[in-house]
Amino acid sequence: MTELTNHQLRLIARPTGAPSAEHFEATEEPARVPEDGELLLETVYASIDPAMRVWMNEDPGYVPPIPLGAVMRGGGIARVLQSRDEAFEVGDVVAARPGWQSHPTLPASEATKLDLGLGTIEDWAGPIGTTGLTAYFGIREVGAIQPGETVLVSGAAGAVGQMVGQIAKIEGCTVVGIAGGPEKCARLTEDLGFDAAIDYKAVDHLEAAIAGACPNGVDVFFDNVGGETLDAALANLRLKGRAVICGRISQTAAEELYGVKNLGVLIGKRARVEGFIVSDYADEFPEARRWISQRLREGELKQALHVVDGLERAPEALAMLFEGKNTGKLVVRVTDA
């Protein structure tokens, strides 16, 4: 055990646009033996999320920046190899913030033991993890969907988008997804039960395409993309429509922000645009996880992970988010589960 090597990827440069391999450097050091209250972990899946690009900035806004030279920050799922905390045993599977390293040693207080009775490690990496909770609270609580309403989802083939659409279907809504390319669109309508999908890469005018797919307008727009997509959706909002701003991947790594022109629609339509952060709903996570878990088991909800193999490919995986190359929840497999 003492010979264990901790492989790491460190941030060595701050991107101005999209992140890529040049912003990281691979290092290794012996895994550190845990002290009292610490755990030595083996990272199974590193989660790849849009917010990570924001943390790479010198001024991320709501959290401290990742210092240059530090291990890249990020959430993930890990297995306990050594425990110096009585609440954890060797072999436990935990959610933590291992960052981009294979064998971190972390305070036990920062790890959460996962109940594998509720779902597999893969379920915890996706649908019953933060991704699924974000979809659940965003569309149900912030979007306040009602049966019979029309829900439009951008980034619909992404981690959150897939879940949003399926949850809205379960709740009795008509669901239209926006995604890039025929394969993603086919997955939405053929595998995940979306009523329609718009391939934004194949349409000249997204606003008109939305109007065609949602002839009565959009009651709830769940937005993971922002920018032009938000503008096109706003123009199609119905009376009392809600645009739920979950993310804005088109703007996250943009060097110049897009200006949204259609906010005037909100007046005549008595509509709203609202943002949220899933952690505000932490008290309700257990109930939400049970809801999602049950529907996963019954086959009403599906989510395949999009797995990229090998920690060394984490920079490539992060870049995929901004190129729209992932389908479903993107993770890097660091060690075998």
Place this chain on the structure above:
Amino acid sequence: MTELTNHQLRLIARPTGAPSAEHFEATEEPARVPEDGELLLETVYASIDPAMRVWMNEDPGYVPPIPLGAVMRGGGIARVLQSRDEAFEVGDVVAARPGWQSHPTLPASEATKLDLGLGTIEDWAGPIGTTGLTAYFGIREVGAIQPGETVLVSGAAGAVGQMVGQIAKIEGCTVVGIAGGPEKCARLTEDLGFDAAIDYKAVDHLEAAIAGACPNGVDVFFDNVGGETLDAALANLRLKGRAVICGRISQTAAEELYGVKNLGVLIGKRARVEGFIVSDYADEFPEARRWISQRLREGELKQALHVVDGLERAPEALAMLFEGKNTGKLVVRVTDA
């Protein structure tokens, strides 16, 4: 009575930018004797409102356009000269849509008799009329203000803005107004009880000026202006902040729309942007009018009309809205009250 002349202003050209005298033509014709169910009115005050510019477009969106050659559409307060409806008597004062004409003959069903026990004709033209109701429901219901919150109002010296700020003060909020020029700003802080005023014409950087005046951020932004002002306010929203979109005078006559870049703030701040139309609250108008009326009488609320004399000056008055030249509710006095 048969010799009465109806002076009119007709729309003869559609503006691309701001409206001006060249878009109208003065005509006159004998006042028409009312038929059964009609009233012959004498317009006292023609209301001058931003929406009128929108109605001049070929495609206003939510209402039909004003046909070229037709009398300019608009609300106002009038006195009944002849009645062919048993619900109205000669001398009654009514709210109606006389448009830009001195002696219209209209269906009685389109007129609402005003209770002059609740307020003067001037009160009905402003604070207990649509302007005051818009402020009342916008800041209380949509903005959902709470005592102790910080409220920022744009177009604060305008018809709705003045009322919003005063109502928010009565409700226990700290109120900051944005207006153009030292005179308007002095009126806000010295006469109307605003805690601070920002002269947007005198600051280099509105976002920073708002941060200075609202050091803890903005809980509720009540927006009458839109565009850059909205962007600067969004950047200053607090956690769970609300931006209430009442109007956007900066964009109403703009030839190119401004793109709002700061919507990403809504995510981290769990904030929302929401539009409304006052007519949705019609069931609650009587109660709101009593609330406003009582505070007018007690001197807690003030609103001076900004009166432009003479129907022929109505185009000039309308243009004033887009030049920020009015202080308070703008009306054209067509005949003496």
